[in-house]
Amino acid sequence: MPRESEPFQPSALAAALKEAVIAAAVAFGLFGLMVGIKTDQGPTSALVFTTRFDIVGILVAIAFVGRFIFALLHGRARAPFGGVVSRHLGTAAARSAPYAATAFLIFALIVPIVFYSNRYWLDLAILIVTYAMLGFGLNIVVGLAGLLDLGYVAFYAVGAYSYALLAQHFGWSFWICLPMAGILAAFAGILLGFPVLRLRGDYLAIVTLGFGEIIRLILLNWQNLTGGPNGISGVPRPSFFGLPFNSSEHGFAATFGLSYSATHRTVFLYYVILALALLTNWVTLRLRRLPIGRAWEALREDEIACRALGINTTTTKLTAFAIGAMFGGFAGAFFATRQGFISPESFTFSESAFVLAIVVLGGMGSQLGVALAATVMLCAFELLREFDQYRMLVFGAAMVAIMIYRPRGLVSARTPSVFLRGRKDIPPELVAEARTESAA
Amino acid sequence: MEYFVQQLINGITLGSIYGLIAIGYTMVYGIIGMINFAHGDIFMVGAFLALIAFLVLVAIGITAVPLALLLVLLVAMALTALYGWAVERIAYRPLRQSFRLAPLISAIGMSIVLQNYVQVAQGARVKPLPPLVRGGYTLFEGNDFAVRLSNIQIIVVVTTLAAMAGFSYLVARTRLGRNMRACEQDLKMAALSGIDVDRTISLTFVIGAALAAVAGLMFLLYYGVIDFFIGFLAGVKAFTAAVLGGIGSLPGAMLGGILIGLIETMWSAYFSIEYKDVAAFSILIIVLIFLPTGILGRPEVEKV
Numbered sequence: 001m002p003r004e005s006e007p008f009q010p011s012a013l014a015a016a017l018k019e020a021v022i023a024a025a026v027a028f029g030l031f032g033l034m035v036g037i038k039t040d041q042g043p044t045s046a047l048v049f050t051t052r053f054d055i056v057g058i059l060v061a062i063a064f065v066g067r068f069i070f071a072l073l074h075g076r077a078r079a080p081f082g083g084v085v086s087r088h089l090g091t092a093a094a095r096s097a098p099y100a101a102t103a104f105l106i107f108a109l110i111v112p113i114v115f116y117s118n119r120y121w122l123d124l125a126i127l128i129v130t131y132a133m134l135g136f137g138l139n140i141v142v143g144l145a146g147l148l149d150l151g152y153v154a155f156y157a158v159g160a161y162s163y164a165l166l167a168q169h170f171g172w173s174f175w176i177c178l179p180m181a182g183i184l185a186a187f188a189g190i191l192l193g194f195p196v197l198r199l200r201g202d203y204l205a206i207v208t209l210g211f212g213e214i215i216r217l218i219l220l221n222w223q224n225l226t227g228g229p230n231g232i233s234g235v236p237r238p239s240f241f242g243l244p245f246n247s248s249e250h251g252f253a254a255t256f257g258l259s260y261s262a263t264h265r266t267v268f269l270y271y272v273i274l275a276l277a278l279l280t281n282w283v284t285l286r287l288r289r290l291p292i293g294r295a296w297e298a299l300r301e302d303e304i305a306c307r308a309l310g311i312n313t314t315t316t317k318l319t320a321f322a323i324g325a326m327f328g329g330f331a332g333a334f335f336a337t338r339q340g341f342i343s344p345e346s347f348t349f350s351e352s353a354f355v356l357a358i359v360v361l362g363g364m365g366s367q368l369g370v371a372l373a374a375t376v377m378l379c380a381f382e383l384l385r386e387f388d389q390y391r392m393l394v395f396g397a398a399m400v401a402i403m404i405y406r407p408r409g410l411v412s413a414r415t416p417s418v419f420l421r422g423r424k425d426i427p428p429e430l431v432a433e434a435r436t437e438s439a440a
Numbered sequence: 441m442e443y444f445v446q447q448l449i450n451g452i453t454l455g456s457i458y459g460l461i462a463i464g465y466t467m468v469y470g471i472i473g474m475i476n477f478a479h480g481d482i483f484m485v486g487a488f489l490a491l492i493a494f495l496v497l498v499a500i501g502i503t504a505v506p507l508a509l510l511l512v513l514l515v516a517m518a519l520t521a522l523y524g525w526a527v528e529r530i531a532y533r534p535l536r537q538s539f540r541l542a543p544l545i546s547a548i549g550m551s552i553v554l555q556n557y558v559q560v561a562q563g564a565r566v567k568p569l570p571p572l573v574r575g576g577y578t579l580f581e582g583n584d585f586a587v588r589l590s591n592i593q594i595i596v597v598v599t600t601l602a603a604m605a606g607f608s609y610l611v612a613r614t615r616l617g618r619n620m621r622a623c624e625q626d627l628k629m630a631a632l633s634g635i636d637v638d639r640t641i642s643l644t645f646v647i648g649a650a651l652a653a654v655a656g657l658m659f660l661l662y663y664g665v666i667d668f669f670i671g672f673l674a675g676v677k678a679f680t681a682a683v684l685g686g687i688g689s690l691p692g693a694m695l696g697g698i699l700i701g702l703i704e705t706m707w708s709a710y711f712s713i714e715y716k717d718v719a720a721f722s723i724l725i726i727v728l729i730f731l732p733t734g735i736l737g738r739p740e741v742e743k744v
Contacts, residue, residue, distance in 0.1 A: 210721035399549025
């Protein structure tokens with residue numbers, strides 16, 4: 001429309017000013033008491049308060065200026081070009097994905113060489129790959145099968161406790177316990193899967209959340225088995241296929257004629273988790289091409305159509321839960337052996353939300369996106385370490401912003417895994433789930 | 441027997457609080473079909489605003505308890521309603537046309553934001569409030585056990601009943617209530633018949649948040665201690681209540697709230713207090729599987 005191309009009409013200015021005043025008033029209402037008055041326990045343990053109206057003033061000013069500029073630039077409507085730009089960005093990202101993935105993989109492989117002397121970066125790298133693996137696992141459930149799982153950390157916990165208990169009570173080695181942890185977690189996944197088969201969308205999400213909390217509460221209260229809130233300490237550390245990482249003459253360093261260094265174990269751990277994550281990634285990519293993977297994608301796009309086509313939604317859902325859970329269990333076993341100590345503290349809902357945020361940020365269904373998102377988010381967390389209190393705030397806000405501006409994630413452009421003549425992007429309008437079921 | 445009656449009283453008190461929160465879930469679900477995951481945290485914000493408002497009132501010299509409580513209630517309701525409005529405007533309205541899971545994920549993000557915002561603004565430590573309302577009545581005694589009905593329990597139940605009555609009137613008799621019911625039946629038809637759907641949805645969030653603020657104040661008075669994390673558990677339990685009563689049904693939300701309150705209290709009294717939250721979560725799962733429409737809900741028709 002021609003009027004909107006002349007942004008500095010007095011009426012537009014007045015409208016923007018009005019919007020800004022409203023925004024400032026709302027901001028004052030929101031922050032006036034909550035930020036302006038800080039309550040603390042005084043010397044007599046009664047609550048006292050101090051005022052901080054300067055901060056409220058700053059926040060109100062930010063709201064005023066921000067809304068004013070936003071209203072001037074965009075008018076009241078949302079940016080019309082935003083969607084086009086982001087779609088082009090998405091296509092470009094999808095096209096360059098193979099090169100990016102290769103570069104990323106090579107970088108991941110040489111990380112221990114580059115950062116060999118820097119313990120801090122190595123630990124961070126292990127953490128990133130662990131979360132990338134969790135993201136891959138959850139991606140099977142959320143990204144491929146479209147089942148929103150808010151209790152994924154339960155499988156992580158099952159894997160971790162399985163490893164810790166099996167290794168402690170039976171003295172089994174990591175490589176025997178690892179598949180056991182995966183199998184037990186997969187059973188937990190099926191256990192969760194059965195009751196939620198009939199549920200859809202939001203209900204399913206809430207039930208998985210309940211399941212995650214139940215597992216955590218059981219771990220917390222079953223003192224005899226799990227040690228309750230104290231957790232399990234002294235979980236056996238990993239050995240190099242039987243050679244322990246210590247300075248003894250039968251240790252890893254002595255056997256290979258190296259001088260002993262504590263970094264050996266860290267590097268080994270890094271490669272273990274990298275191998276596990278790559279395995280998860282590879283299995284996922286292969287599964288997507290199998291009938292079961294296509295059934296998952298069909299289920300994600302439209303459950304009713306899926307059933308009409310004769311796909312068995314029961315087994316489809318159960319396998320998605322079981323396989324996703326199995327990889328969560330692997331990651332859990334790795335977590336237990338790396339930490340040497342586990343407690344229910346590590347398996348709260350916020351952990352589930354964090355893994356979900358990685359999947360959402362990376363673009364549901366995109367493997368490269370998940371890996372990138374894990375890197376970005378954990379690095380951002382480390383950078384924000386000084387502003388410890390604010391980082392969860394930022395991360396929650398990022399989740400909302402991603403949903404509003406790039407609901408398909410940063411990288412993902414949704415393309416089918418299997419196609420007839422030429423791969424095409426699926427525009428959001430064509431997907432059944434894009435339309436809210438307002439009639440319900 | 442005496443012990444049982446006492447637990448009954450405690451359970452109904454607790455259930456009233458859950459019921460008030462559950463209404464917020466059930467209304468929003470009824471209209472736009474999403475679980476407002478941040479609603480539990482809105483309740484927590486309401487409790488904090490009530491606490492702060494109370495401290496301010498004491499500081500400026502209003503110490504008569506009934507007057508102070510009334511003022512605190514009004515301030516907390518108004519400001520929490522503003523939070524409800526802001527959350528809907530920022531995090532949900534832009535997603536009206538987005539894919540189905542988007543609003544839920546956005547709501548989870550908003551829940552994290554609210555929790556950490558309160559933690560940053562007010563600190564992570566628990567906030568105790570000395571008991572404002574003391575005293576009560578001993579109903580009857582027997583077997584060395586006195587059944588007591590405290591004044592605070594009376595206040596909680598009476599306030600809840602008043603809020604429910606006002607709210608039922610609003611839904612049944614006013615223009616806004618009619619709009620809300622129309623939107624619940626069919627958003628598109630409601631829009632076609634001239635109802636401002638966006639405004640109605642906003643007001644639904646506002647009313648839900650105001651009721652959550654009432655629940656927040658009641659929680660603060662009843663337990664005397666709050667922290668930034670109370671919203672999560674209370675939210676899940678209230679959601680369970682909404683589902684148990686039949687989501688979308690207002691009397692159902694209240695009934696579900698009372699039932700959840702009773703079950704939780706009885707479970708703690710007769711089984712194990714450690715597993716009381718497991719009980720709540722298990723009920724949620726069992727109800728969703730075997731009774732997905734709840735006690736008073738309508739069956740959901742699946743349309744293609």
